[in-house]
Amino acid sequence: MAASKPSPFPSSASSSRLLLHPFSKPLHPSPKLQRQQRIFVPLVTSSTTVAAPDAVFPPRRNFAPDEPRKGADILVEALEREGVTDLFAYPGGASMEIHQALTRSPSITNHLLRHEQGEAFAASGYARSTGRPGVCIATSGPGATNLVSALADALLDSIPMVAITGQVPRRMIGTDAFQETPIVEVTRSITKHNYLVLDVDDIPRIIKEAFFIATSGRPGPVLVDIPKDIQQQLAVPVWNPPVRLPGYVSRLPKPPALHLLQQIVRIVSESSRPVLYVGGGSLHASEELRRFADLTGIPIASTLMGIGVYPLDGPLSLKMLGMHGTVYANYAI
Incomplete structure (x- = not known):
């Protein structure tokens, strides 16, 4: 009687930490040629110390006013001060x-999507549905360029958004570093x-x-x-810096004067066949x-961006105007 061949797998009594699992369908007929997958299973004993979640991700520190902190922490606190509670961010180096x-x-709750373009459009949808600025975050290079379509869409549709992108270190800008893209020029x-932050002290102001x-004038x-x-740089932030945008502020539309509103009402009341043409500004x-x-x-009648300001099934609705609008809305205008 031939002696039985020894098993290629360790016995159950083995103290080895390596468990061998063959594929369900061998690559070759012979068991000796089967490729085996090695899985490391750590042994947990009574003396093993398992790290608590807080040890991996420590809770937010209550920084003293004069305590230095990383620029990333300054950024997050600046977002909190702007009332941000939800944002859309996909991580990268x-x-x-x-x-x-x-x-x-x-x-702040981060909603993790599977692609930067998806997160940017999600931020746009958040802004459209809540009236608050949408915030998205992406890494440098391809992560940043994946935001482009949503940014262009937000500009054309007047949607308030703040997009934050990581960039290679300052000393590597312009050297064709790994995943370096001049996203300021691209967008x-x-x-x-858009801003390129070159000083950590500028983060609160920027x-x-x-x-x-993003939220004033025509949003975007x-x-x-x-x-x-x-x-990564440490700094002590100075909060509530003054907004110094004289050229921009001077061009913002002034609040409507009461006498102009009265004049509009008079003109409308004297019109024979008035029609309201409503856009996203309302x-x-x-x-x-x-x-x-x-x-x-x-x-x-409404523009594409004005849909929903007045119910489309309302008794006075002519629905949308334009190439893809209704015939009667176009004839009315």
Whole structure:
């Protein structure tokens, strides 16, 4: 009787930490030629210390006013001061410091999507549905360029957004470093404004200005590019810096004068066949518009961005105007 061949697998009594699992379908008929997968299983004993979650991601520290902190922590606190509670960020090497700081934030929730373009459009949708600026964060290079379509869409649709991108360290800018893209130049024509942060002390001012620009006048996207060494640099932030945008502020539209509103009402009342043409600028005056339409009985046609300001199934709605609009809305205008 031939002696049985020894098993290629360790016995159950073996103290080895390596468990061998063959594929369910061998690559070759012979067991000797089967490729085996090695899986390391750590032994947990009564003396083993398992790290608590707080040891991996420590809770937010209550920084003293004069205590230095990383630029990434300054950035996150600046976002908190702007009232940000939700943002959309996909991590990468040049933005990892920001993500670490976000884990210590007690009030900001990061919604992790699977692609930077998706997160940017999610931030745009958040802004459209809440009326608050949408915030998205991406890493340098391909992560930043994946935001381009959503930024262009936000500019054309007047959607307030603040996009924050990681960048290679300052000393490597312009050297064709790994995943370096001049995202400020790439997005210059599809944003209201953009910043390249070159001093950690500028973070509070730049974030405050970015939100002011994104939400004032005709809303739109603003991009803030932050090099990795700025994110890591320690500094004591100075909060509530003055917004110094004299050229921009001077061009903002002035509040409507009461006598002009009275003049508009008079002209409308004297018109024989008035029609209201409503756009996205009236999104935050929906209730007032509906009351005005109900009182005057004037029919309403809307742009694509004005859809929803007045119900499309309302008795005075002519629906959308334009190439893809209704025939009667186009004839009415």
